[in-house]
Amino acid sequence: MKDWAGTARRGTAPVGDPAKGRSCGYSVRPRSPRCWRRRSPGCPAGTRWRHGYALYLLNGLRTTYPELDIESLLTDSGRYCLERARTECLSPFGDELVTHGVVIGDLFTRPLADIPDLRGLLTRYLGLPESGYDRPLFLGQGLLDTDVITPETLRFAAVLGANRQPVTLKVYPTDHDGAVNDSLPDSAPFVRDLFA
Known part of the structure; x- marks a missing residue:
């Protein structure tokens, strides 16, 4: 099968409590290059979708805060996947990412922690208001x-x-x-x- 996003790197990226910006991508670190591998079938839905969710989150950050230059943190594969996240639906996109063995940390050349005040930024971006509802x-x-x-x-x-x-x-x-x-x-x- 054709490698649809080029060469990737292996790594990890835990995704935690997005409403408070806890642990969303703080552990993303670039790793040594390797080719993508197929994962075993039967990956739980939450696992396959986390890849898509993470890319949707990055796309939203890119759109909301263009000055962050999110693309500068990504490999060519990362930029390709991020661009795909603009238009792809979650289920097929997540399935495709898992099929190709994409690991979110593989898509980065630098850690997200290089973004100044990342925790505060994620809290402001993902946080939900805890008061002020009039409906x-x-x-x-x-x-x-x-x-x-x-x-x-x-x-x-x-x-x-x-x-x-x-x-x-x-x-x-x-x-x-x-x-x-x-x-x-x-x-x-x-x-x-x-x-x-």
């Missing part, structure tokens, strides 16, 4: 979700409640995708009532 807010959380972690959603909902914000929290015994469908009996009437 009801519905949070539906899958208890098995590995994309939006349950403890952070519960913490966020508790803070909103303590701040007397108009929040409704519902949890479902499923993962990220399942929560969308499982929440419909709660979320559809919630939204319908907003427009009644």
Whole structure:
């Protein structure tokens, strides 16, 4: 199969609590060059999607803060993948990244930590307001979700409640995708009532 993004480097990049900017890419370090390898099938959905999420996050940073020159931190493969993240849908893009053995750390020539005030920047970029809501807010959380972690959603909902914000929290015994469908009996009437 044709190598669709050129040569990559091997590395790691943990992705943590994006709402507070914790550990998002702080460990990204360039590693020694190697060719991409196929990963074993059966990669959990959360794993394959994290690659896409990370590239979406970088694309958003690039768009929101062009002065950061995100491209200057990336290899040719990284720039290719970042450009693809502008137009690709998550499932097929994530599957393709995993099929080609892409590791996010492989896409960097320098660590993201080279960006001044990275933690503050990520908190401002990804953080959610904890007050100031003037309309009801519905949070539906899958208890098995590995994309939006349950403890952070519960913490966020508790803070909103303590701040007397108009929040409704519902949890479902499923993962990220399942929560969308499982929440419909709660979320559809919630939204319908907003427009009644």
